[in-house]
Amino acid sequence: MQKYYIGADIGGTTIKMAVITEQGSIHDKWEIPTNHEDNGERIPEEITVSLKEKLPQLNIRMSQVLGLGAGAPGFVDTEMGFVYQTVNIGWKDFDLAKILNKKTGLPIFVDNDANLAALGEKWKGSGEDADNLIAVTLGTGVGGGIVANGTVINGANGTGGEIGHITVIPSGGASCNCGKTGCLETIASATGIVRLAKEAIKRNPDSILSNYFSPDDPLTAKEVFDAAAEGDKEAKEVLAYVTDILGMTIANLAIACNPSKIVIGGGVSKAGEKLLIPLRETFDKYALPRTSEACEFAIAELGNDAGVIGGAFLVKQNI
Structure with missing residues (x-):
């Protein structure tokens, strides 16, 4: 059975999301607007809702997803998936990995968005x-x-x-x-x-x-x-x-x-x-x-x- 990764690039205007194969090719990608209300507290819920709407359309079950990697524009404790601060979203001491894990049931890994771009270029880009x-x-x-x-x-x-x-x-x-x-x-x-x-x-x-x-x-x-x-x-x-x-x-x-x-x-x-x-x-x-x-x-x-x-x-x- 084909397995997939989920990538989420959380920006100040939009959140880019993608379903990616184990080989690193994009199966499908889409965007949702970044909700700044309540200092961005609704973002994990909206990522979860979007994901649960999209996967059935692609005939993919949640059990086929190996995990979700998210990039946040700020300072991140990568071991805990904890975001210390994101100036352009409003998060401060925000436990993003824990919240997303609770809502999606998936393993969640978080890093700074620029670090993820570096990893992306390393894996499948000019790196x-x-x-x-x-x-x-x-x-x-x-x-x-x-x-x-x-x-x-x-x-x-x-x-x-x-x-x-x-x-x-x-x-x-x-x-x-x-x-x-x-x-x-x-x-x-x-x-x-x-x-x-x-x-x-x-x-x-x-x-x-x-x-x-x-x-x-x-x-x-x-x-x-x-x-x-x-x-x-x-x-x-x-x-x-x-x-x-x-x-x-x-x-x-x-x-x-x-x-x-x-x-x-x-x-x-x-x-x-x-x-x-x-x-x-x-x-x-x-x-x-x-x-x-x-x-x-x-x-x-x-x-x-x-x-x-x-x-x-x-x-x-x-x-």
């Missing part, structure tokens, strides 16, 4: 099943996960792998949502790139960058890459600064954990080789030569499916 991998997600913020010797690093209290909150500007840096200043997220995220580009426009209003910006048409990170491709000096300087900071940060991480794969995902990664080539150059500048020799860069392949596939892999690892 190519590497046992030592760094995954960096460049979106509105900067997320990440580190896999060492086949296991994702969580740390003593769930903050391992929080790459976006490494301090890269020791003093005078921009404020970050985490409460610190000068975090990598303030530089290398889409938001950070746009902030730096707007500062460049103020310095030179005649730049090509300024043609992309108006109060009615907000600037995007993609447009900064487009302006750089057109030869705009300010855009090129912004991206050179971003890739230098990002490349140095990843190089320092790589010296610590010696990965064979570095996977770059998120919306900014859609720049492809325009991002990857200069990033690799700066990485090589800062990394130990032997560390660099062992390491391959790749753009993430799984997109929005990385989290649910990572959730399935989390179950696979633990049952």
Whole structure:
């Protein structure tokens, strides 16, 4: 009898869910809205209801499900499946695994959503099943996960792998949502790139960058890459600064954990080789030569499916 895993990627707007085979292929996937009422307390019930509605439609019995792996956007005690805090959902000291287990009857495993994306890319994406991998997600913020010797690093209290909150500007840096200043997220995220580009426009209003910006048409990170491709000096300087900071940060991480794969995902990664080539150059500048020799860069392949596939892999690892 065919067995399945369930992956659930819990985000601030939607919860992505999928039924995944033991071999790692998506049998079916769907989304439900994230309910923020009562500080997100209804979410486990709504995941359960959705699952119990969907499985009969797929002719799958609950007894065929080996477990559910869930990703939460916050700090997680992975041994207990306990979520300490999720700013964009409202959970604080929330016993997600226990509640979901009680409602579904399934074995439940929980980790940070970025860690699950890293596991997904490792298992079925561009990580190519590497046992030592760094995954960096460049979106509105900067997320990440580190896999060492086949296991994702969580740390003593769930903050391992929080790459976006490494301090890269020791003093005078921009404020970050985490409460610190000068975090990598303030530089290398889409938001950070746009902030730096707007500062460049103020310095030179005649730049090509300024043609992309108006109060009615907000600037995007993609447009900064487009302006750089057109030869705009300010855009090129912004991206050179971003890739230098990002490349140095990843190089320092790589010296610590010696990965064979570095996977770059998120919306900014859609720049492809325009991002990857200069990033690799700066990485090589800062990394130990032997560390660099062992390491391959790749753009993430799984997109929005990385989290649910990572959730399935989390179950696979633990049952």
